[in-house]
Amino acid sequence: MREDAAMVRAVVGPWVIAAVLAASPGSARRGNDAIARTKGAVFSVIAAPRLGVLLAGGAAAMQPAGFGAGLQFRVHALRLGPLRVGAGVHLGHTRFLERYTVAVDGGGTARRWAALGHSDFAAGPSFQLVMGPVFAELGVEGGFGISSLVRPLGPTVADEEETNDTTGMIRGGGHLGVPIRNNSSITIGAAVQKFFSRAQVVDRPDPSNPDETPNVNPFDLMLEFSIGYHFMF
16 A cells, blocks of 8 residues: 555656646746747757556566666657647666565575566657647657566576567657756656567466466566656757
């Protein structure tokens, strides 16, 4: 219950802060000329730490909360009223860790760590919508992901189970941007990533039963929530 409440505060809190900042009548006028530009392309660079949440098979094979960061580059050149249309490139990495307690020969136990990682590289159409003092950027990208899962089944490296896959992926999401000063903004965003991996593992492997049939795909769906720095030029 405490972990659920902490996750809710982590997701909802930044949106409350953003709403307060957006209510400032001068938030879009303190040197933030790019958001009001009427001619030429508008470029954006976003760097954002992220909270990752595994879904489906990933959540069965690993505890679901992780951390990471992403970098985005967007350009919007076509205008349709308040909507700007363009393209974006995204790259990021998210890592999930879980502590394991494994048996040691001769009695006793040892603590080791399991790790699941996703590196994502994608590009696709991007949309920027200016809404008074704030703006939103949305995108759908396709690309590829590099995924890995390492879980300790014993006290040494030789006892580790390792699964790796490189596969196609898509992601969709966006963020709300709150201009601060000189074309710099704070963004609060969310996205979902789908990896088209066919890897299969046992959800919770038992070292005493190595012949268990694999039953989950650890590289499947992931949510991400982010708070980042956005620069527009």
